[in-house]
Amino acid sequence: xxxxxxxxxxxxxxxxxxxxxxxxxxxxxxxxxxxxxxxxxxxxxxxxxxxxxxxxxxxxxxxxxxxxxxxxxxxxxxxxxxxxxxxxxxxxxxxxxxxxxxxxxxxxxxxxxxxxxxxxxxxxxxxxxxxxxxxxxxxxxxxxxxxxxxxxxxxxxxxxxxxxxxxxxxxxxxxxxxxxxxxxxxxxxxxxxxxxxxxxxxxxxxxxxxxxxxxxxxxxxxxxxxxxxxxxxxxxxxxxxxxxxxxxxxxxxxxxxxxxxxxxxxxxxxxxxxxxxxxxxxxxxxxxxxxxxxxxxxxxxxxxxxxxxxxxxxxxxxxxxxxxxxxxxxxxxxxxxxxxxxxxxxxxxxxxxxxxxxxxxxxxxxxxxxxxxxxxxxxxxxxxxxxxxxxxxxxxxxxxxxxxxxxxxxxxxxxxxxxxxxxxxxxxxxxxxxxxxxxxxxxxxxxxxxxxxxxxxxxxxxxxxxxxxxxxxxxxxxxxxxxxxxxxxxxxxxxxxxxxxxxxxxxxxxxxxxxxxxxxxxxxxxxxxxxxxxxxxxxxxxxxxxxxxxxxxxxxxxxxxxxxxxxxxxxxxxxxxxxxxxxxxxxxxxxxxxxxxxxxxxxxxxxxxxxxxxxxxxxxxxxxxxxxxxxxxxxxxxxxxxxxxxxxxxxxxxxxxxxxxxxxxxxxxxxxxxxxxxxxxxxxxxxxxxxxxxxxxxxxxxxxxxxxxxxxxxxxxxxxxxxxxxxxxxxxxxxxxxxxxxxxxxxxxxxxxxxxxxxxxxxxxxxxxxxxxxxxxxxxxxxxxxxxxxxxxx
Amino acid sequence: xxxxxxxxxxxxxxxxxxxxxxxxxxxxxxxxxxxxxxxxxxxxxxxxxxxxxxxxxxxxxxxxxxxxxxxxxxxxxxxxxxxxxxxxxxxxxxxxxxxxxxxxxxxxxxxxxxxxxxxxxxxxx
Numbered sequence: 001x002x003x004x005x006x007x008x009x010x011x012x013x014x015x016x017x018x019x020x021x022x023x024x025x026x027x028x029x030x031x032x033x034x035x036x037x038x039x040x041x042x043x044x045x046x047x048x049x050x051x052x053x054x055x056x057x058x059x060x061x062x063x064x065x066x067x068x069x070x071x072x073x074x075x076x077x078x079x080x081x082x083x084x085x086x087x088x089x090x091x092x093x094x095x096x097x098x099x100x101x102x103x104x105x106x107x108x109x110x111x112x113x114x115x116x117x118x119x120x121x122x123x124x125x126x127x128x129x130x131x132x133x134x135x136x137x138x139x140x141x142x143x144x145x146x147x148x149x150x151x152x153x154x155x156x157x158x159x160x161x162x163x164x165x166x167x168x169x170x171x172x173x174x175x176x177x178x179x180x181x182x183x184x185x186x187x188x189x190x191x192x193x194x195x196x197x198x199x200x201x202x203x204x205x206x207x208x209x210x211x212x213x214x215x216x217x218x219x220x221x222x223x224x225x226x227x228x229x230x231x232x233x234x235x236x237x238x239x240x241x242x243x244x245x246x247x248x249x250x251x252x253x254x255x256x257x258x259x260x261x262x263x264x265x266x267x268x269x270x271x272x273x274x275x276x277x278x279x280x281x282x283x284x285x286x287x288x289x290x291x292x293x294x295x296x297x298x299x300x301x302x303x304x305x306x307x308x309x310x311x312x313x314x315x316x317x318x319x320x321x322x323x324x325x326x327x328x329x330x331x332x333x334x335x336x337x338x339x340x341x342x343x344x345x346x347x348x349x350x351x352x353x354x355x356x357x358x359x360x361x362x363x364x365x366x367x368x369x370x371x372x373x374x375x376x377x378x379x380x381x382x383x384x385x386x387x388x389x390x391x392x393x394x395x396x397x398x399x400x401x402x403x404x405x406x407x408x409x410x411x412x413x414x415x416x417x418x419x420x421x422x423x424x425x426x427x428x429x430x431x432x433x434x435x436x437x438x439x440x441x442x443x444x445x446x447x448x449x450x451x452x453x454x455x456x457x458x459x460x461x462x463x464x465x466x467x468x469x470x471x472x473x474x475x476x477x478x479x480x481x482x483x484x485x486x487x488x489x490x491x492x493x494x495x496x497x498x499x500x501x502x503x504x505x506x507x508x509x510x511x512x513x514x515x516x517x518x519x520x521x522x523x524x525x526x527x528x529x530x531x532x533x534x535x536x537x538x539x540x541x542x543x544x545x546x547x548x549x550x551x552x553x554x555x556x557x558x559x560x561x562x563x564x565x566x567x568x569x570x571x572x573x574x575x576x577x578x579x580x581x582x583x584x585x586x587x588x589x590x591x592x593x594x595x596x597x598x599x600x601x602x603x604x605x606x607x608x609x610x611x612x613x614x615x616x617x618x619x620x621x622x623x624x625x626x627x628x629x630x631x632x633x634x635x636x637x638x639x640x641x642x643x644x645x646x647x648x649x650x651x652x653x654x655x656x657x658x659x660x661x662x663x664x665x666x667x668x669x670x671x672x673x674x675x676x677x678x679x680x681x682x683x684x685x686x687x688x689x690x691x692x693x694x695x696x697x698x699x700x701x702x703x704x705x706x707x708x709x710x711x712x713x714x715x716x717x718x719x720x721x722x723x724x725x726x727x728x729x730x731x732x733x734x735x736x737x738x739x740x741x742x743x744x745x746x747x748x749x750x751x752x753x754x755x756x757x758x759x760x761x762x763x764x765x766x767x768x769x770x771x772x773x774x775x776x777x778x779x780x781x782x783x784x785x786x787x788x789x790x791x792x793x794x
Numbered sequence: 795x796x797x798x799x800x801x802x803x804x805x806x807x808x809x810x811x812x813x814x815x816x817x818x819x820x821x822x823x824x825x826x827x828x829x830x831x832x833x834x835x836x837x838x839x840x841x842x843x844x845x846x847x848x849x850x851x852x853x854x855x856x857x858x859x860x861x862x863x864x865x866x867x868x869x870x871x872x873x874x875x876x877x878x879x880x881x882x883x884x885x886x887x888x889x890x891x892x893x894x895x896x897x898x899x900x901x902x903x904x905x906x907x908x909x910x911x912x913x914x915x916x917x918x919x
Contacts, residue, residue, distance in 0.1 A: 693811065
């Protein structure tokens with residue numbers, strides 16, 4: 001099974017070169033893979049029938065329970081057959097449809113990757129693997145919608161689909177994580193054994209919402225439906241395959257899979273029933289407004305997905321049976337209708353239903369295919385769509401009030417779909433020959449093979465429904481929940497209530513078909529009156545997001561050093577103060593026990609404080625600099641008094657040098673004298689400074705309440721004479737025990753020296769500020785250095 | 795005595811912070827110099843202070859050596875002073891060069907590497 005899933009990715013790598021050698025005919029060649037996968041899954045049928053399911057394990061990240069585990073049961077098998085079967089004809093169709101397109105090879109690569117990802121979704125047992133494949137379908141869908149990347153509409157649609165489905169995917173991931181955290185497993189196989197335990201847990205509702213977000217965004221349920229019609233920007237094979245027959249069914253698949261685990265609760269029924277029902281009605285209502293064939297089909301797809309969701313919400317064996325049958329029927333007829341629409345566009349050059357007409361004589365095979373699909377969509381007798389509709393009506397006449405509402409919704413929805421299906425299939429075909437950009441003629445075999453086959457499959461499935469009901473359909477339904485359902489399907493079940501409802505639906509549908517133009521104007525007027533939709537909302541959301549991020553960026557990244565430093569210091573103050581306040585960890589100061597400083601110590605401390613004050617308030621910079629020196633000297637004196645002569649010498653030297661260099665540089669600058677802080681800035685700076693200073697004092701006092709670890713110091717004191725033969729312990733530490741540190745220090749000083757030299761000497765080309773150039777710099781620097789550096793800079 | 799030193803450390807930190815929040819680059823440089831002093835004194839204080847007796851072993855030492863200043867913080871600070879000086883000189887020259895090239899010592903006006911205030915970008919796909 002691993003090979004069946006991954007072969008699509010492998011072949012995708014070679015698709016462009018195959019296209020290079022065989023041109024558009026590569027479609028025939030590439031169709032072999034999905035066909036082979038189809039045959040492979042068909043060959044697994046007996047085993048699935050016998051053992052109920054096949055389980056396959058490939059370790060991926062076993063330590064955290066993430067593995068490539070595949071699980072093939074009835075429902076997976078049905079999906080896998082649909083994906084590979086329809087995929088076969090789509091591959092061929094794409095060759096005919098995009099014949100001569102420069103990027104056909106790329107297109108095939110994306111399609112194959114999509115097919116592989118989709119197979120991964122429906123076969124994965126491990127939830128993490130399922131998530132990865134799920135996101136891969138989003139990504140490939142993004143690539144395919146944006147295939148015509150030179151058009152802005154296509155780019156927007158691609159991004160929109162990715163954002164919406166990606167958002168849902170992430171929500172679903174969160175749901176999976178909670179689910180596995182509660183149950184301890186990522187394996188669907190294990191989850192299926194849990195029964196009702198999961199429905200009883202506290203977080204059930206959260207998990208349900210999160211996972212449904214994933215399913216609803218993928219399966220275009222209101223209010224996330226808007227990406228699906230926009231996705232019609234993709235070439236028609238993509239619309240037929242991803243956005244009607246397979247990918248959008250991933251959400252349905254997920255809900256079916258989760259039905260035994262999460263389903264059939266009050267929350268489940270209400271949410272799915274409400275959103276599904278509303279999506280169905282909204283879908284058909286918007287569909288009837290459209291004049292573009294593809295858009296009409298897209299909105300009916302949305303409606304069909306709503307119908308499926310609604311059925312899953314209704315629950316029970318009958319509804320599941322109806323959902324599975326409708327799923328099969330829909331994939332066949334909608335895939336076919338999309339391909340028909342594509343063929344019409346390919347041959348006639350337009351998709352506008354008001355311009356098309358009278359094509360049946362010119363495109364007889366396409367006409368037959370369109371009729372077969374429309375009959376199935378309308379739910380007319382020998383086709384599988386009829387059985388599906390009977391079955392779902394049968395399920396909904398159980399009598400309880402919720403089901404009754406859903407039944408009414410289903411009848412209205414189906415009536416509209418009946419009308420729209422025939423409008424799509426008949427209007428371009430019958431009537432006067434329309435005024436189209438191209439003179440239509442029958443498409444090549446590559447174009448009609450797919451829709452015709454799918455149409456005939458729909459017909460065959462209708463006649464063979466009794467057999468299917470006992471085999472594949474039965475297996476699919478029983479893997480969702482009920483072991484007995486589906487065995488009693490017949491094409492003709494006699495005169496019963498569902499048949500009456502069917503007739504009612506057709507009658508309604510026929511009326512709508514008659515009044516099609518009026519209905520369109522009415523829907524148009526209503527929707528114009530509403531004006532706003534989630535599609536506009538998406539733009540507003542994106543614009544808002546962009547606006548917000550720019551505001552935040554401008555606020556945070558002002559480009560002012562001051563504001564960055566201010567934030568840093570405020571944070572520092574908070575980091576010190578907050579824990580101290582929260583844990584009441586202020587240092588305790590015993591004022592009585594304080595040693596009284598000697599006269600010299602007190603004097604030096606006073607000098608230091610005066611120096612600090614002078615730095616802050618000095619009118620001229622020179623005073624500031626000298627005051628800095630005063631503070632530095634005071635610190636040096638403190639070092640001297642407390643037994644650190646080495647520090648003292650160094651400090652004296654460094655402070656002297658600093659003051660001299662600073663003063664030298666200052667005389668070369670012509671600066672404003674006073675500090676330019678405004679009143680408010682000064683207040684803020686003072687508050688921040690006091691908070692930081694006092695905080696650090698308190699922290700220091702608190703730290704000093706703890707015992708000082710003298711181990712290292714004792715070691716140095718003990719061994720500096722005996723091991724290193726030095727009597728000045730500080731010196732011994734620097735040059736012997738920690739000599740490498742000192743080497744590092746010297747390297748820093750040396751590097752700084754080089755950098756300073758370079759800074760003084762290097763000038764950007766063309767900037768000739770000889771006047772401002774400090775004389776000592778040119779004197780100190782080696783004569784050749786600037787020149788060579790400049791030369792090397794070129 | 796550590797108590798008074800801790801107060802002084804806090805005061806130097808406060809003064810340094812105040813200087814660093816200025817527009818003028820030269821005041822920033824002064825702030826950095828003060829920051830170095832504050833940190834050195836902080837390390838010194840944490841190592842506990844001892845009056846007068848430097849960590850030097852007398853040549854005629856008999857037995858255990860006690861009561862000397864803690865040598866470890868001193869070694870650390872000695873390194874820190876030198877590196878601090880190197881950094882100080884570096885940013886001083888950097889400030890000087892910035893002044894030379896940009897004609898200002900106001901850090902707010904040094905925006906060569908910052909984008910100009912532009913209008914907000916419109917949404918496009």
